[in-house]
Amino acid sequence: MSKGRLEAFSDGVLAVIITIMVLEMKSPHGTSLESLKPVLPVWLTYLLSFVYIGIYWNNHHHLLHATQRVNGATLWANLHLLFWLSLVPFTTAWMGENHFASWPVAVYGIVLLFAGVAYFILTRALINLHGQGSTLAASIGRDKKGKISIAIYAAAIPFALAKPWIAGVCYVVVAIMWLVPDPRIEKRVAESREGPH
Amino acid sequence: MSKGRLEAFSDGVLAVIITIMVLEMKSPHGTSLESLKPVLPVWLTYLLSFVYIGIYWNNHHHLLHATQRVNGATLWANLHLLFWLSLVPFTTAWMGENHFASWPVAVYGIVLLFAGVAYFILTRALINLHGQGSTLAASIGRDKKGKISIAIYAAAIPFALAKPWIAGVCYVVVAIMWLVPDPRIEKRVAESREGPH
Amino acid sequence: MSKGRLEAFSDGVLAVIITIMVLEMKSPHGTSLESLKPVLPVWLTYLLSFVYIGIYWNNHHHLLHATQRVNGATLWANLHLLFWLSLVPFTTAWMGENHFASWPVAVYGIVLLFAGVAYFILTRALINLHGQGSTLAASIGRDKKGKISIAIYAAAIPFALAKPWIAGVCYVVVAIMWLVPDPRIEKRVAESREGPH
Amino acid sequence: MSKGRLEAFSDGVLAVIITIMVLEMKSPHGTSLESLKPVLPVWLTYLLSFVYIGIYWNNHHHLLHATQRVNGATLWANLHLLFWLSLVPFTTAWMGENHFASWPVAVYGIVLLFAGVAYFILTRALINLHGQGSTLAASIGRDKKGKISIAIYAAAIPFALAKPWIAGVCYVVVAIMWLVPDPRIEKRVAESREGPH
Numbered sequence: 001m002s003k004g005r006l007e008a009f010s011d012g013v014l015a016v017i018i019t020i021m022v023l024e025m026k027s028p029h030g031t032s033l034e035s036l037k038p039v040l041p042v043w044l045t046y047l048l049s050f051v052y053i054g055i056y057w058n059n060h061h062h063l064l065h066a067t068q069r070v071n072g073a074t075l076w077a078n079l080h081l082l083f084w085l086s087l088v089p090f091t092t093a094w095m096g097e098n099h100f101a102s103w104p105v106a107v108y109g110i111v112l113l114f115a116g117v118a119y120f121i122l123t124r125a126l127i128n129l130h131g132q133g134s135t136l137a138a139s140i141g142r143d144k145k146g147k148i149s150i151a152i153y154a155a156a157i158p159f160a161l162a163k164p165w166i167a168g169v170c171y172v173v174v175a176i177m178w179l180v181p182d183p184r185i186e187k188r189v190a191e192s193r194e195g196p197h
Numbered sequence: 198m199s200k201g202r203l204e205a206f207s208d209g210v211l212a213v214i215i216t217i218m219v220l221e222m223k224s225p226h227g228t229s230l231e232s233l234k235p236v237l238p239v240w241l242t243y244l245l246s247f248v249y250i251g252i253y254w255n256n257h258h259h260l261l262h263a264t265q266r267v268n269g270a271t272l273w274a275n276l277h278l279l280f281w282l283s284l285v286p287f288t289t290a291w292m293g294e295n296h297f298a299s300w301p302v303a304v305y306g307i308v309l310l311f312a313g314v315a316y317f318i319l320t321r322a323l324i325n326l327h328g329q330g331s332t333l334a335a336s337i338g339r340d341k342k343g344k345i346s347i348a349i350y351a352a353a354i355p356f357a358l359a360k361p362w363i364a365g366v367c368y369v370v371v372a373i374m375w376l377v378p379d380p381r382i383e384k385r386v387a388e389s390r391e392g393p394h
Numbered sequence: 395m396s397k398g399r400l401e402a403f404s405d406g407v408l409a410v411i412i413t414i415m416v417l418e419m420k421s422p423h424g425t426s427l428e429s430l431k432p433v434l435p436v437w438l439t440y441l442l443s444f445v446y447i448g449i450y451w452n453n454h455h456h457l458l459h460a461t462q463r464v465n466g467a468t469l470w471a472n473l474h475l476l477f478w479l480s481l482v483p484f485t486t487a488w489m490g491e492n493h494f495a496s497w498p499v500a501v502y503g504i505v506l507l508f509a510g511v512a513y514f515i516l517t518r519a520l521i522n523l524h525g526q527g528s529t530l531a532a533s534i535g536r537d538k539k540g541k542i543s544i545a546i547y548a549a550a551i552p553f554a555l556a557k558p559w560i561a562g563v564c565y566v567v568v569a570i571m572w573l574v575p576d577p578r579i580e581k582r583v584a585e586s587r588e589g590p591h
Numbered sequence: 592m593s594k595g596r597l598e599a600f601s602d603g604v605l606a607v608i609i610t611i612m613v614l615e616m617k618s619p620h621g622t623s624l625e626s627l628k629p630v631l632p633v634w635l636t637y638l639l640s641f642v643y644i645g646i647y648w649n650n651h652h653h654l655l656h657a658t659q660r661v662n663g664a665t666l667w668a669n670l671h672l673l674f675w676l677s678l679v680p681f682t683t684a685w686m687g688e689n690h691f692a693s694w695p696v697a698v699y700g701i702v703l704l705f706a707g708v709a710y711f712i713l714t715r716a717l718i719n720l721h722g723q724g725s726t727l728a729a730s731i732g733r734d735k736k737g738k739i740s741i742a743i744y745a746a747a748i749p750f751a752l753a754k755p756w757i758a759g760v761c762y763v764v765v766a767i768m769w770l771v772p773d774p775r776i777e778k779r780v781a782e783s784r785e786g787p788h
Contacts, residue, residue, distance in 0.1 A: 402602045409606075414610060469652070473648075477638075483614070488618035497623060
C-alpha cells in the first residue's frame, strides 16, 4: 500500500490544527496597546503549541521519508497520533485563557504525553512492518529522545498541580530538545541509499 | 481521468471535518478538574465521530487504491458522500451538548445512515466504471459489512427515540466492526498485481 | 511552470470553504425535532452552496486536466476565482439566517456572478497561454453554458429585491444545469490523447 | 530530502489561513443594504490580507520551484514563515473591526514585517543549501524587492501611530508592487533547464 495518501491526509490534519489554534485568539475589543495584554498568555501558548505541532510534522516527515510502505495497523497508529494532536487547540485555549492555572497546565501535559506515546506506537508499528534489520529500524535505534520526552511529560504533570511554572519549563525544554533536527534518520537514509525518491 | 485530485480533495475535506469538530469543544470557564465535566460527553462524542471519519478515510483509501480511473458520475458520488460526512460535526455538537438526548442521537444516526448509503452508491459507481470482472468488483464482493452497517443504523434510529443509549451502543458496535481493517481489498490487490503503484 | 501546486492549493482552499460553511449551522439549544426548524433554511442554503462549490471543483478539475502548464497570469486568475468563492460561506450564512430576505439573496447572487466572471477570466488566461489551436481551447469552445450562467445571475439579482424566491429558483436552475458533467472537455481530451497522465 | 511534503504542508496551511479569515466576517443581523456597512472595513481588510497571502503563496511557489532539495534548517525556516503568516487572520480581524485605528494598523504592519524577514531568512537558508553558484541563488539575486518591502513596513509602523491611513497606503503599495509576478526566477529557471519537472 502506498504511503502518499497517509502523508497527504496527515499534512492536511496538521495544517488545520496549526492554523485553527490561532482562531482562539479573539481580537481584543479595545484598540490600545494595553488591550493586547490579555491576549499575551494566549499568544505565548499558541507559540508553544505551534512549535510542538511543527516538531511533530517535522519528525513525521523524517519518519515517513524512511518508510517504504504502510498497512492497516500503521494507518490506525497514525490516526491515533492525529487524534491526540487534534486535542492540542483545546488544551492550548484552556491553558492560555486561564494564565497557566494548575489543571489546564496539567491537562496540556497529559495530551502531550499521550501524543508522545502515540508517536512511539507509530514507530513500533512501522518497524514491525519493515523488520528489525531495516533502514528505518536502524535509523530510529533506541529512540532515546522520544523516551526522555515521555518521561519529562510524566514528571511535569504532578508538578503542574503544585507549581505550574515548573511544568511550563518542562514543556519548553522538551520543545527545544526537539527543535534541533534529528540527524539520525537523515544520516542513515543518506548512507543506505535504499530510500525512495 | 486521473484519480489524484479526487483523493487530494477528499483528503482535504476529511482533514478539515475531523479537526473542526474539536472546535465545538469550547474550553471551560473554570480551571478546576470539575469544570471539565460538562466537556466529557462532548469529548466522548468527538472520539466516536473521529473514529467514524477515520474509518471512512481508511475505507476510502482502500477503495481508491484498487481503482484505476474515475469519471463524472464517481466525482459526484464522492461529493455526495462528503456532503453527508460534512454534517457530522453539526450532529456531533448537538448530541454531545445535549447529553445524548433522543432526537440528537436519532439525527446523528440518520446522518450516519445517509453516509453509509452514499458510500454504497460510490462503490456501485466505481464498479460500473471498472466492470463486474474487475479487481475492484471482486475485492468489494457482496459488501456484507457495508450492508450490515446500514441495517444497524436503520434499526438504531427508532431506538434512539425510546432508549437513546441502545442507539449509542449500536453506533459503537458498527465503529468497532470497521476498526478491524478490511483484508478483502488488500488481499485481492496483492493477488492480482494489477493495482497501480 | 508545473500545475501540481496550483491544483493542490485550489483543492485545499475549496476543501476548507466547503466544510467551514457547515460551522455556521450552530447546533440548536433545544433537543426536540422542532428545535431543528430554524436550522432548516440554513441547511437548505448550505446544500445549495455545497453543490455550487462542488460544481466549481468539478469544472476546475476538468479545466486543469486539459491544461499543460500555468504562468503568473493564470496563478492570479485562479486566486481571483478563489477570492469570490471564499465569500460564499459569508453570503450563505447571511441568506440562510434571514430566511431568504431580499438583500441577502441579491448579495448571494452578486458573489455567484463575480465567481462566474472570474472562472471565465481563468479560462481566457489559460487559452491565451495554450493558444487558440490547443486541445484546451477546442474543448472549452464558445463556453455557452458559462455565458448563460452569468446572464441568469445578472437577471436574478434585480429579481431578488422584488421577489427573492424567483432569484432562488434561478440559482437552483443554474446549479442543476451544471450538475450534468460537461462532456466536451472529457471527449476532446480522450480524442486528442495529448493530455497528461 | 524531497521537497514534496514541504510544499503540500505549506499549501495546506496557506489554504486554511486564506479561508479562515473570512470566518471573521460575521453575517450582519439586519437584512438591509445598510446592515452591510459595518462589514465593509472588515471586507476591505480581508481583501488586502487575501492578496498578501496570495502573494506569499505565489512567491513560495516560484521559490520552491527553483529549489532542488530541502533540509532541517529550511523546514524550520519555512515553519517560521508560516507562523507569522498564521497571525494575519488575527491582525486582519483586529484592524477591520476597529476601522483602521492606530495600534491595530501598527500591529498589522509588525506581523507583515516579521513575515517579510522570515521569507528573507528562508531564501538565505535555501541559498546556503544550494550554493552561491546555483540557479536558485542567481534567480533571487540581490532580492531588491524583498528588501524594499521590509523597509516600507518598518517605515509604516511609526506612521500608523500618527496617521494610520499613511501606513494603510504603504501596505497597499507593497501589495501592488508584488502583484506583478516576479520574472527573475521564471526566466532563470527557463534558461538553465536544470529545474525539476
